[in-house]
Amino acid sequence: MSPLSTLTPLTVKKPSPARNRLRGGARYAPTLATVGLFIAMFAVGAGMYPSFLSGQVFLNLFIDNTFLIVLAVGMTFVILTGGIDLSVGAVVALSMMVSATLLQQGWNPGAVIVLVLLIGGGLGLLMGLIIQYFDIQPFIVTLAGMFLARGLCYVISLDSIPVNEAFFTGMAQAQIPLPGDLFVSPGVLLALGIVAVAFFVLHHTRFGRTVYAIGGNEHSAMLMGLPVKATKILVYALSGLCSAIAGILFSFYSLSGYSLAAQGMELDAIAAVVIGGTLLTGGTGYVLGSVVGVLVLGIVQTFIAYDGTLSSWWTKIVIGGLLLVFILLQRLFARKAR
């Protein structure tokens, strides 16, 4: 059960006092800090606004951020290997545009979803191949991917395209009832399913172990005979696939396609992963932490919506501030580890 179990071979290989210190509570500390922050924010919200303390407010955090959760899952894989993917927001927008256009032309929704997943995964795979085989920084390759995907959006259409297709509108309106008059959307279940799969893959499969090993030290991973190349390429393909899924979930949510949609969402995803306790240098972090990171971002927005006097730009400032605090925390932990 312990997510650490898969990591023990790595840590046992080279036992040093510093490593040992990290193996204890400190390894979980950034993620636990995030969980604490979330609980504290929820408590403060409940203290300030009586209606805040309800199950539905909590569930709405999931409903309103399904796509961000899925994006953060893909981004966690990438950042765990020590990379970064700046293209995710643009791929979300591209997926929305493609599905909205094709649905308008009367395509079967199933075929549209399959095609969108292929486009997202294919784009990610292509970026991974370029990063790996030409040894170019992930940052610049995914930046080009972002340009490409956003440009293709503009080529498809500059206007917002509505989605009237029955399956999509059905998914948008569907509510899955939970005990106590609560409900979630089908997208939430899908997102949580993806989180569960990602958790299993990261902590209980050879692929996941390799992801952590690459982030820990790529050179050592290579010397250990791990499939470093294939894993790195797959990680970007996975992130592309997650972006495409997030795009479809966002289509369910907004029932339209718009080329300017999801602008800056890559930053939200990176912020969620960082706030969730994943080290940007790679090798340490948990996908569940990223989910909590998304919830923290969500609760910031809920707060600002509840307050009414604060304007929406405060969201950006608060997210930037949180990002800063967690990056400084990371530095602190990294110093201790050394």
Place this chain on the structure above:
Amino acid sequence: MKSLLKHRLAWPVIALAALLLLNQVFRPDFMSLRMQDGHLYGSLVDIMRNGAPTILIALGMTLVIATRGIDLSVGAVVAIAGAASCAYIAASPEPGSPVTAATAVLIAVVAGLALGVWNGFLVSTIGVQPIIATLVLMTAGRGVAQLITGGQIVSVSNDSYKSIGAGYLFTLPISILITAAVFALAAVLTRRTALGTLIEAVGINPVASRLAGLRARNIIWIVYVFSAVCAAIAGLMISSNVTAADANNAGLYIEMDAILAVVIGGTSLAGGRYTLVGTVVGAFIIQTLTTTVYTLGIPPEVTLVFKALVVITVCLLQAPKARNLLSRFKAAPKPAAKEAAKEKVAI
């Protein structure tokens, strides 16, 4: 001829020339310049004028990238500088006077200075990765800009202020003259003093340069401050050109254009070697590319796709592995030395 082709700037210059020629073919009056009301007019002047903010930011970015860093926050700094100066002018008792405009410029530059100090502090003193350190300001910066403008687009009417982005001096647009002055300053400071060499040394190996007695920390600090001040001046140009500050859209994606210009110009993202002239050529290529898209009658929204293809092509051409592949086709074993040099850097 062969040695000329091997020059670092050869390919960017050839690309720029090819783009200009392409325009000339489709629009015969493209290269022509004419005088009108004592001002110089023509497509070339337009390209330079519209490209001035990008060139300015790319100059700052070049030095940052030379230290193996990156500055993602320049777009946000553009927005903050524009917001601060326009908000000051709009709120001042004499919104039209030259003194107000001068104070507004001062405020924007000081704001840029402060933001650069902040970025430099995170990178050099705290030791945060540059991408992430500047990501913080990139995320929060536009929020701060909106805070300053109150979420509105603040428009101003001040002739002195307007002239920064839209005025003419000695028959040339003032924005071009400002950019040229900053370029000259950067070139003299980094190529006629030891500063340029120090920047390269820090980029090649920060630890070794510190052991060699360089104050690596201060040099890193200087480049981030320079980058942010350049961005602030560019923000002044952009906001003065439209006489309004738009916190949401001013300088949007300009960091991408600037990085692109630096990379096209031949500065390696791995740090250590840089060329300011190359960056200027790179920025011209980007601006000309945008113009070409208009000239050819291609819908302007396709520009981004073009840019994406250009980045990838240029990066592939720069990548040692791709060069190896190419040279294997030519059956010439010359890149061995280059590979060896890169190995050394990696160690």
